[in-house]
Amino acid sequence: MARINSSAELEEIRKGILSGRDPNKPCISVCAGAGCIASGASEVIDAFKAEIEKQGLMADVNTKGTGCPGFCERGPVVVIYPEEICYLQVKPEDVPEIVSQTIKEKKVVDRLLYVDRTTGEKATHESDIPFYKNQERIIIGSNIKIDPKSIDDYLAIGGYSALAKVLFQMTSEQVLEEVKKSNLRGRGGAGFPTGSKWEGSRNAPGEIKYVIVNADEGDPGAFMDRALLEGNPHSVLEGLIIGACAVGSREGYIYVRQEYPLAVENVTLAIKQAEEYGLLGKNILGSDFDFTVKVHQGAGAFVCGESTALMTALEGRTGEPRPKYIRSNIKGLWDRPTVLNNVETWSNVPLIINKGADWFAQIGTERSKGTKIFSLVGKINNTGLVEVPMGMTLRDIIYKIGGGIPRGKRFKAVQTGGPSGGCLPEDMLDLEVGFDELKKAGSMMGSGGMIILDEDTCMVDIARYFLEFLTDESCGKCVPCREGIRQMLKILTNITKGKGREGDIELLEELAEVAREAALCELGRSAPNSFLSTLKYFRDEYEAHVLEKRCPALSCKELITFYIDPDKCQACTICSKKCPSEAIAGGKNRIHVIDQEKCTKCGTCFEVCPPRFGAVRKISGEPVPASIPEEARTIVRGSKEK
């Protein structure tokens, strides 16, 4: 492909791409994001290609693997254009029917449509599905429209027009002013104003400056950046080039974790394509602006998501944070001024340039503008990526978009912000999501992880889980983090095992203060948050564990006992047959009894006992009733039945 040498040429190429595409020609878009591929999307794409060939429709239909639209719960997701018919959980065996019915006959295959759990209503189009309808998808919405491996697809939806605008219609000061005016704040966690960060670097002395994409996403359960980099790599790249232009940088890096092979592949390809088109390299689009980008793969350390650790790793040294009394936008990579922004932050930039800061700033709240992508996971009906305007309440995200809690369970808490964040309880559900609001409540926005916890979750155990994660992921350099976390984890583990002692909670608070106040980097300083927020909102659970050796959520194994209620057992023998440790004395017409010595508390009996009997119970903090005597175990049918 020839280089593009001016803004006009870019527009001509765009027109060329569009005129070669008939908007009415059917296009089968299959999500080829990591989640859908795991559920078999590649096989579905192959099946479509084979079926279309078989039916001789090659000239009449396009098939493409696209970026992730977010509805991972129901993947593989298929959208058929131009009608935008959305089919969910499509399997290769559904493909012949879709091709014959929808493509040839223009009929909808009813059984593959979205069905609302509560109303039973079906939705034909993507935009009718409540999961999508209640979102505002200014960033992630493009994913399903493009093949991430095709720069032409990105150009077709207006890609790189913001870059052309920046290079030919705006000065770099104007670009900076526009971003400042938009009040865009960093999507990586801390919410630092992006424009100020850029301005600091721009004004810092030195010829050489760097811009970096932080794609070292590592919070448990979070995959927003992954979906963007895999699904729409050019949008990130375009944002980065614009940033470089505003800051005066000629060299950029994409720091992406090695565990995201598809993201590495797609963004590497995107860079190559952009270079070929003259959108990267020397004299971009015929201007006097030069800029190159390199991909650097992270080697699997969570702490390298922290800005200074990321830069140290990029320099080829051990990825450990360094003291940050001078900001890295002044003195960062190789001590040069460096702007490091998160994937999602960069993705917002082309939109702000194209649509204007005023448009952007009208979305969101007073102090948090635009949208935020959350990865909604845990005990939630609609697992997936959701993009909502800042200021939407947690309740709307969880119930309107997420579809509530599965299996009729009760909501207990929402964990936001990853290991640095915290848990918010039910009475905080009307909190509007925003950087400051979440922080004030004792959690944080973080990069957008949102884990829903139901009534069966033990909050002490959640704090323990996140500290265990950090035990492995702390770099280990400073004492308050390395040793503080070590001791906090020990104490929390003891508490969940029923070995908590009076004074443990106070000791945890002391350790939390030292980590918070004296640790070297934000990982250590925020490490106690999962403990502090759960203590703030669920202190009674901590006290129950320590003082009564009771787990109110009936979740901590060492604190619960499984017990068969003799009045309810109908001797159906299911539990005794399923018990993996042969701990249940069963027998026909014999009330079943659990041998507590043999029981491993795996919970199988509890799961398999038919709900109409509900004979297996979990007990915590109270003595197990004595087993009924051998002679009383026989069930006399008839007399017992109502």
Next chain:
Amino acid sequence: MSEIIFQIDGRQVAAREGMTVLEAAQKAGISIPTLCHYEKLEPYGGCRLCTVEAEVRGWTKLVASCLYPVEKDLIVRTRSEKVDRIRKMILELLLAHAPDALELQNLAGEYGAVKDRFEKEPSFCIHCGLCVRYCAEVKKKDAIGFVDRGTRREISFIPEIASKECWNCKECFPLCPTEALQAAFVLAKAFAFPSSSLEHEPTE
């Protein structure tokens, strides 16, 4: 280099621009405890024992004095209830690993740190990194390094380098505040030279 006047514990202190608070304090004869600082090495900020209160334009924050650059009108308080509380806890956390280290015991006395507050895990090493950094920065040999991360982090000699460099050097030994280094070295020797005597080491 211009001179910067600031305050430590109510005293006017003069320092060169670019100096850290710890350096300026030491120059002025004001003591701030530290376990990982050594004048020949780059500041590290690992032990956090040198944490002090720094007040800038009315804002007070806790900073590591070994890293914090001096600035005009800075007000430093080397002791406060909070600073002492943090130092006490740091010492208690380290005493779990090296209960008999003299330096820790002396500081423990000053800050009222309880030796057995936490369950003993005698690894001896307190991860001050003095040996690792001395070997890298002064000797430029990298014969010893940190391996692993988080709570599993430990120091380790690199046998290939150590076998060539360490016999005639051992300059890092006196830097170790807990004598853990000696133990690690012996261990490394054992790994590097599995046969009981060096003289009989087969050459290839």
